Amino acid sequence: xxxxxxxIARISGVGISTVSRVINNKGLVSDATRExxxxxxxxxxxxxxxxxxxxxxxxxxNIALMVKGITNPFxxxxxxxxxxxxxxxxxxxxxxxxxxxxxxxxxxxxxVKEKNLSGIIFMGGTYNHSEEKFKQLTVPFVLTTITTSQxxxxxxFSSVTINxxxxxxxxxxxxxxxxxKNIGFLAKSPLLDETxxxxxxxxxxxxxxxxxxxxxxxxxxxCEYSPSSGFNAARRLLNRDRAVTAIFAASDTIAIGxxxxxxxxxxxxxxxxxxxGFDGIEMAEYYHPALDTISQPGTEMALSSVGVLFDxxxxxxxxxxxxxDAVLLKRGSCKMIKSR
Amino acid sequence: xxxxxxxIARISGVGISTVSRVINNKGLVSDATRExxxxxxxxxxxxxxxxxxxxxxxxxxNIALMVKGITNPFxxxxxxxxxxxxxxxxxxxxxxxxxxxxxxxxxxxxxVKEKNLSGIIFMGGTYNHSEEKFKQLTVPFVLTTITTSQxxxxxxFSSVTINxxxxxxxxxxxxxxxxxKNIGFLAKSPLLDETxxxxxxxxxxxxxxxxxxxxxxxxxxxCEYSPSSGFNAARRLLNRDRAVTAIFAASDTIAIGxxxxxxxxxxxxxxxxxxxGFDGIEMAEYYHPALDTISQPGTEMALSSVGVLFDxxxxxxxxxxxxxDAVLLKRGSCKMIKSR
DNA sequence: TTGTATGCGTTATCAT
DNA sequence: ATGATAACGCATACAA
Numbered sequence: 001x002x003x004x005x006x007x008i009a010r011i012s013g014v015g016i017s018t019v020s021r022v023i024n025n026k027g028l029v030s031d032a033t034r035e036x037x038x039x040x041x042x043x044x045x046x047x048x049x050x051x052x053x054x055x056x057x058x059x060x061x062n063i064a065l066m067v068k069g070i071t072n073p074f075x076x077x078x079x080x081x082x083x084x085x086x087x088x089x090x091x092x093x094x095x096x097x098x099x100x101x102x103x104x105x106x107x108x109x110x111x112v113k114e115k116n117l118s119g120i121i122f123m124g125g126t127y128n129h130s131e132e133k134f135k136q137l138t139v140p141f142v143l144t145t146i147t148t149s150q151x152x153x154x155x156x157f158s159s160v161t162i163n164x165x166x167x168x169x170x171x172x173x174x175x176x177x178x179x180x181k182n183i184g185f186l187a188k189s190p191l192l193d194e195t196x197x198x199x200x201x202x203x204x205x206x207x208x209x210x211x212x213x214x215x216x217x218x219x220x221x222x223c224e225y226s227p228s229s230g231f232n233a234a235r236r237l238l239n240r241d242r243a244v245t246a247i248f249a250a251s252d253t254i255a256i257g258x259x260x261x262x263x264x265x266x267x268x269x270x271x272x273x274x275x276x277g278f279d280g281i282e283m284a285e286y287y288h289p290a291l292d293t294i295s296q297p298g299t300e301m302a303l304s305s306v307g308v309l310f311d312x313x314x315x316x317x318x319x320x321x322x323x324x325d326a327v328l329l330k331r332g333s334c335k336m337i338k339s340r
Numbered sequence: 341x342x343x344x345x346x347x348i349a350r351i352s353g354v355g356i357s358t359v360s361r362v363i364n365n366k367g368l369v370s371d372a373t374r375e376x377x378x379x380x381x382x383x384x385x386x387x388x389x390x391x392x393x394x395x396x397x398x399x400x401x402n403i404a405l406m407v408k409g410i411t412n413p414f415x416x417x418x419x420x421x422x423x424x425x426x427x428x429x430x431x432x433x434x435x436x437x438x439x440x441x442x443x444x445x446x447x448x449x450x451x452v453k454e455k456n457l458s459g460i461i462f463m464g465g466t467y468n469h470s471e472e473k474f475k476q477l478t479v480p481f482v483l484t485t486i487t488t489s490q491x492x493x494x495x496x497f498s499s500v501t502i503n504x505x506x507x508x509x510x511x512x513x514x515x516x517x518x519x520x521k522n523i524g525f526l527a528k529s530p531l532l533d534e535t536x537x538x539x540x541x542x543x544x545x546x547x548x549x550x551x552x553x554x555x556x557x558x559x560x561x562x563c564e565y566s567p568s569s570g571f572n573a574a575r576r577l578l579n580r581d582r583a584v585t586a587i588f589a590a591s592d593t594i595a596i597g598x599x600x601x602x603x604x605x606x607x608x609x610x611x612x613x614x615x616x617g618f619d620g621i622e623m624a625e626y627y628h629p630a631l632d633t634i635s636q637p638g639t640e641m642a643l644s645s646v647g648v649l650f651d652x653x654x655x656x657x658x659x660x661x662x663x664x665d666a667v668l669l670k671r672g673s674c675k676m677i678k679s680r
Numbered sequence: 681t682t683g684t685a686t687g688c689g690t691t692a693t694c695a696t
Numbered sequence: 697a698t699g700a701t702a703a704c705g706c707a708t709a710c711a712a
Contacts, residue, residue: 047450049453051391055391071420094436096433099427114387260627286600287627
């Protein structure tokens, strides 16, 4: 091991607590001793052991991000911003990837006990967590990009989200306004309860309903949030139902795969098939043709997630539920249906 | 705080050390007491405090990944696999994003002192780290996707890489073999020392040289590893030099942006301009047209990085330097130059 | 303004 | 096979 606080104290010719006061900027220390201690700290390259610190204070300053789906490019930019914001506040930050199929809340409960976290941000995953579980989380936390089922009391958690069904409604309505009647819907687990996919499906259905269009379950495909999966889903869809004139993909990654399927089939976007995605990742803009999308304000959501968390940590506020608006970006991959 | 080892001991009616032996599977414990302790542990949901543990053992089992460029989709799949592999071995894993412009080795040195890491994987960044710095790293580490400058003694570090210049040579030679003579090169910091971009530029230059083609600095553009940056760089290139018939992008993200620039300019891929990327991310395959690329074996590299690290941690084997071969994937975005 | 002593929760060394 | 007890490195109440 390296030098510790005792060494620094001895070398500086002061007591341990004086060193502690200096490195923590706490309590009264004369300028002379402060300077001396700091010089020794620097010379010996002393860095306090955070394990001992956290053990002593029974409260580390660690902020953890629990991500489900770290390969999601939309999350990538959010992660970057979240880390930046946390570091800005001088808190250590740790990213924990949650494997698909494992429970992130349980993982977090464990992490809290293990590392004495002081805050958690949950990103991605599903909504089916029980109130009881949340109550076991003894530190401030905020859900971002996800929320909970209706049964959970909003007074016990914070969230930063978009209104999934409203935004999906927006996308679908847009396609309908262009005259489309047979609109494919591609999402992950749209038929399961309490998933992002199912929320977006709700919006899709609502738009159909409001426009007196029948809901056709055959137009809904379940797929992962990836181009390859979107490709396969779109191909299944196109093979099964030749009447499809538009596709609403619940992510841009899916949309890109779907677009490829359409183009590969020798069809044109948007002349034969209109496509709209979701998220607003850079890739969608640079696809050819550029893909329309529902663009989420990822950076702002990241910013505000950290903001809400620190409000909670410093006891400044009660739980907040911030809902951002997403924006429909028209880039030309959707078009008025051609008359037949 | 929650229950601690003392509580468990008291409730179980045994001594503290017995509980410790049980939860660590160390030393002799009778089956009866073991069972009793375990039941209490379970009932009270006891989880050992890792700060105390690490403090005592002066060596946590934490493995840290230092990533520079977490938004890089190629890294994303590697990160996922690395985490999986580390967890498989029962070690806690933490991801630390290194901001562009900050020194990852310094950050790591600090992290080691703070958290008593037992191993580090470095991913991304540049090669210009001094031997002296590496020597300050008192725990096993491996560089992945990067390596060091020639001056650093290979006996003091491990690495898992591809041969950057060789693979770039491969891509460039391929374009040359198709008759291209004016080949644009897009990379991040190709003219700086000891960057991935500069290594790939070396391969590019070598291929030109071996084929008696002149090196034209005007065909080299500096850009970030992103579609937007690739788009701008390609546009600059196309505007400046109308003789360009092929573009070699040092990443698929750049290639996607470059492709967009070509298509937006009303040119065709590959009829007017051939494009080849680097990395082998999924998006490149689903671009339209699908983009040729030099595909790195990301998953295997991840796997082997963790393998090498744990060899170092346990076996005390010597340092290894594993170099993977990348594969030229032809998908149709490169074509024999049209005769003029 | 400064130093001493105590304890955070755990592991490990020693008796028993 | 089991239980006291001494560290691990630090922050802090309290004494000086």
